[in-house]
Amino acid sequence: MQQLSSIEIERIKSLFSKADCLIISAGAGMGVDSGLPDFRGNQGMWRAYPELGKQRIDFTEIANPAAFKCQPHLAWGFYGHRLALYRQTMPHQGFNLLKQLAEKLELPYFVFTSNVDGQFQKAGFDPNQIYECHGSIHHLQCSEPCQLTTWSANELTPEIDHQNCQWLGQLPLCPHCGTLSRPNILMFNDHAWVSQRHTQQARRLENFLEAHNQPLVIEIGAGTAIPTVRYFSERFAPQLIRINPREATLPSKGGVSIAENALSGIRSVYQIFVE
Numbered sequence: 001m002q003q004l005s006s007i008e009i010e011r012i013k014s015l016f017s018k019a020d021c022l023i024i025s026a027g028a029g030m031g032v033d034s035g036l037p038d039f040r041g042n043q044g045m046w047r048a049y050p051e052l053g054k055q056r057i058d059f060t061e062i063a064n065p066a067a068f069k070c071q072p073h074l075a076w077g078f079y080g081h082r083l084a085l086y087r088q089t090m091p092h093q094g095f096n097l098l099k100q101l102a103e104k105l106e107l108p109y110f111v112f113t114s115n116v117d118g119q120f121q122k123a124g125f126d127p128n129q130i131y132e133c134h135g136s137i138h139h140l141q142c143s144e145p146c147q148l149t150t151w152s153a154n155e156l157t158p159e160i161d162h163q164n165c166q167w168l169g170q171l172p173l174c175p176h177c178g179t180l181s182r183p184n185i186l187m188f189n190d191h192a193w194v195s196q197r198h199t200q201q202a203r204r205l206e207n208f209l210e211a212h213n214q215p216l217v218i219e220i221g222a223g224t225a226i227p228t229v230r231y232f233s234e235r236f237a238p239q240l241i242r243i244n245p246r247e248a249t250l251p252s253k254g255g256v257s258i259a260e261n262a263l264s265g266i267r268s269v270y271q272i273f274v275e
Contacts, residue, residue: 004268004272008256008258009272011256012241012256012269012272013272015238015239015241016105016107016216016273018214018216018239019214019239020107020212020213020214020215021107021108021109021110021208021212021214021215021216022101022102022105022108022109022110022215022217022218023109023110023112023215023216023217023218023236024098024109024110024217024218024220025111025112025113025217025218025220025222025229025232025233026111026112026113026114026115026219026220026221026222026229026262027113027114027115027219027220027221027222027223027229028114028115028221028223029220029221029244029261029262030094030115030119030220030262031089031119032261032262033092033094033261033262033263034089034090034091034092034119035089036086036089036117038221039059045058045059049078049081049165050163050165051077051163051164051165051166052078052165057074060188061188062074062075062078063187063188064187064188064189064190065143065182065187065189065190065191065192066189068143068180068182069143072167072171072180073166073167073171074165074166074167075182076158076167076172077161077164077165077167078165079137079182079183079185080156080158080159080160081158081160081162081165082117082137083137083138083153083156083158084158086118086119086138089117089119090122091119091120091122092262093263093267094220094262094263094266094267095123095124095125096124097266097267097270098218098270099123100270101269104273104274105273107216108208108212109125109129110129110130110131110204110208110209111125111129111130111131112131112133112205112229112233113131113132113133113229114132114133114134114222114226114229115134116132116135116136116137116183116185117137118137118138128204129204129208130201131201131204131205132197132201133186133198133229133232134185134186134228135183135185135186135193135197135198136183136184136185137153137183138152138153139151139152139153139197140152140153140156140172140182140183140184141174141181141182141184141193141194142174142176142177142181142194143174143179143180143181143182143192144174144192145174146174146177147176147177148194148196149176149194149196150194150197151175153183156172184197186198214239215236215239216236216239216240216241217239217240217241218243218269219233219241219243219244220243220244220262220265220266221243221244221261221262222242222244223244223246223247224247234253237250237251237253237254237255238253238254238255239255240254240255240256241255241256241258241269242255242256242257242258243258243260243261243262243266243269244257244258244259245259
């Protein structure tokens, strides 16, 4: 764990003293300490899914509606494995420390995340206080789509040939029209994403921000390759604490930078207020 300097500690205390709410913004790096892959570069993804490496299929190709049309068993093999993985993964202690920090300092919170894994909900965060900007693997939609509706993936039980990254048995189908279903995730080149849940979450986030004047953002594990989370966080600089082991550079307006992994960085902040 990084030893914060006295200047950094005082700066963090100052940021919290001015804040009337806490925004937790999280990218793929948030899940690494729980054992989840972040797919940073093809090599990382191909280590997790060797069959995709054999076929030289990169993330933008498999995380794409076209994959469900051209290779549905492979596409569902990839997403079905991830669904099962996310279900069995327990959120690391950093999630709980963030909740405790908000409670201890009596700060209302909202979560902004690009992760589709549902780990914040699993860690006990209020689902009505979470904005999943890229959707959720725990919800499904029609691949056409025939209707602008989504439904829970709770009844789906993935059976996967892990070696070949193939979905086994009957593919998941839309209950309305019988066409292939897909995760309700915003993919690359995606013109068929049903944004119903996203729109509802976005409206709740807007209402939250309108009700508070001094948000403080703790950003965790948000990279620059797909910078959705970073762009959102930087709107609030210098009221920003950025936790990132490799891409910790701050925007021109400043903030506090902690070059650590998610759990270690969160613990560094948390310990300031528990001593």
